[in-house]
Amino acid sequence: MKPAAFAYLAPRDLDEALDQLAEHGADARVLAGGQSLVRLMNARLASPAVVVDINRVAGLDALERHNGTLRLGATVRQRTSELSPDVAAHAPLLAEAGAHVAHAPVRSRGTVVGSVAFADPSAELPTALLALDGRVVVRSRSGERTVEADDFFTGPFTTSLAPGEMVVAVEVPVTTAGTGTAFVEVARRHGDLPVCGVAATVTRGDDGRVGATRIALCGAGERPVRARAAEDALTGSDGGTDAVAEAAARASEGLSPIADCHGSADFRRHLARVLTGRALRTAIDRAAGEANDV
Amino acid sequence: MSEVVTPEKVRIRITVNDTAHDLLVEPRTLLADLLRGELELTGTHVGCEQGVCGACTVLVDGAATRSCLVFAAQLDGATVRTVESLAGADGTLHPIQQAFHENHGLQCGFCTPGMLMGACELLERTTAPEPDDVREALGGNLCRCTGYQNIVKSVCAAGAALATERNGQA
Numbered sequence: 001m002k003p004a005a006f007a008y009l010a011p012r013d014l015d016e017a018l019d020q021l022a023e024h025g026a027d028a029r030v031l032a033g034g035q036s037l038v039r040l041m042n043a044r045l046a047s048p049a050v051v052v053d054i055n056r057v058a059g060l061d062a063l064e065r066h067n068g069t070l071r072l073g074a075t076v077r078q079r080t081s082e083l084s085p086d087v088a089a090h091a092p093l094l095a096e097a098g099a100h101v102a103h104a105p106v107r108s109r110g111t112v113v114g115s116v117a118f119a120d121p122s123a124e125l126p127t128a129l130l131a132l133d134g135r136v137v138v139r140s141r142s143g144e145r146t147v148e149a150d151d152f153f154t155g156p157f158t159t160s161l162a163p164g165e166m167v168v169a170v171e172v173p174v175t176t177a178g179t180g181t182a183f184v185e186v187a188r189r190h191g192d193l194p195v196c197g198v199a200a201t202v203t204r205g206d207d208g209r210v211g212a213t214r215i216a217l218c219g220a221g222e223r224p225v226r227a228r229a230a231e232d233a234l235t236g237s238d239g240g241t242d243a244v245a246e247a248a249a250r251a252s253e254g255l256s257p258i259a260d261c262h263g264s265a266d267f268r269r270h271l272a273r274v275l276t277g278r279a280l281r282t283a284i285d286r287a288a289g290e291a292n293d294v
Numbered sequence: 295m296s297e298v299v300t301p302e303k304v305r306i307r308i309t310v311n312d313t314a315h316d317l318l319v320e321p322r323t324l325l326a327d328l329l330r331g332e333l334e335l336t337g338t339h340v341g342c343e344q345g346v347c348g349a350c351t352v353l354v355d356g357a358a359t360r361s362c363l364v365f366a367a368q369l370d371g372a373t374v375r376t377v378e379s380l381a382g383a384d385g386t387l388h389p390i391q392q393a394f395h396e397n398h399g400l401q402c403g404f405c406t407p408g409m410l411m412g413a414c415e416l417l418e419r420t421t422a423p424e425p426d427d428v429r430e431a432l433g434g435n436l437c438r439c440t441g442y443q444n445i446v447k448s449v450c451a452a453g454a455a456l457a458t459e460r461n462g463q464a
Binding site: 001002003004005006007008010031034035038039041042043051053055102103104105106108109190191 | 302304320321322324327343344345348351357358359360362363364365367368412415430431433434
């Protein structure tokens with residue numbers, strides 16, 4: 001099928017884009033990489049009256065680090081992020097999760113922010129953002145607000161973004177020495193959305209025990225979700241085999257995964273447990289400075 | 295710079311296979327349809343129209359791109375290369391096409407234009423890809439004849455041929 005007709009706007013700066021979004025409200029969609037939006041428009045699952053193409057908006061392609069924060073602007077490509085030495089060094093989870101997104105030709109146009117704003121509950125990057133305790137920077141004509149990733153995702157393909165607002169960047173705290181991260185997933189085929197995936201960050205405490213832990217899952221609910229019971233189980237433990245097994249066993253607590261042709265709810269609960277175990281083991285080893293492959 | 299000339303159409307200046315075009319396009323025109331319909335370059339094949347099959351892959355400013363997931367209106371100032379750019383004017387096959395021919399890298403041929411353009415991008419980066427590099431680069435291109443082994447073989451052989459050609463010219 002072909003997209004329905006729409007008006008195409010190509011603002012040159014952010015103020016112009018925000019004015020256009022304010023004017024057209026819910027009739028407008030922001031176009032960045034287009035690797036999700038255009039697919040939906042081709043299938044007429046989305047038929048916006050107005051498309052605001054932000055690719056020529058100056059400054060949105062910045063990928064920068066300052067004061068312990070890595071910030072990716074709205075038109076930073078997934079491929080750019082994945083291959084960026086800054087991302088590899090300071091937010092390796094984002095690079096590791098990013099390498100699982102579709103295929104290189106899709107990632108070379110698709111944006112990190114676009115994936116977050118699209119909020120597919122099975123997608124890797126929103127889940128990585130959640131595990132990294134990331135933030136979403138939102139702008140509208142009335143100003144800027146910063147939303148914790150935990151509060152940004154409200155349901156399948158829905159976020160706390162209001163009409164007239166757009167995501168201008170995502171920010172993650174820099175991953176420091178003593179913190180290990182890992183992303184693992186099971187997908188039917190290489191490049192497919194995962195049936196289930198797990199992103200984990202584990203910080204080693206001064207006493208040698210496990211400190212702050214964040215575990216986020218995709219494909220496990222209506223939005224990327226935290227496995228809080230598993231986090232609590234691991235935090236304060238010695239991070240050994242038994243502790244990881246105990247945490248993994250609790251990863252599916254409170255989950256209500258969807259069931260579809262790719263996997264039943266029970267299968268997804270099973271994957272949540274198994275993959276959490278793998279992700280935690282790798283993250284703990286990396287926190288200890290051992291660079292283990294998943 | 296894109297300017298909206300009428301509420302409906304957008305003016306773009308785009309270079310396709312070394313030919314400059316100055317066009318008015320409907321915003322909803324996909325690059326794939328611009329190429330096939332407007333410019334009559336029907337070598338680019340449209341399979342799934344949702345970015346999954348890779349048949350419509352072309353190079354946009356050198357990057358392998360799904361032409362079904364980009365609006366032509368977005369491409370003011372862009373340079374596009376399609377499969378028609380590969381063979382010489384006299385019909386001489388490009389080394390990548392020659393390698394597909396020699397290694398039985400195509401069967402029905404529907405996926406081939408996308409495979410060739412994906413291979414083009416890869417072989418621009420390296421003429422000595424490992425088979426796994428080829429699988430990574432073309433992993434998003436589906437061949438319903440499932441001739442993948444020979445496609446991988448063809449791309450590796452094409453790399454070797456291109457390396458020889460380049461060394462010969464050096």
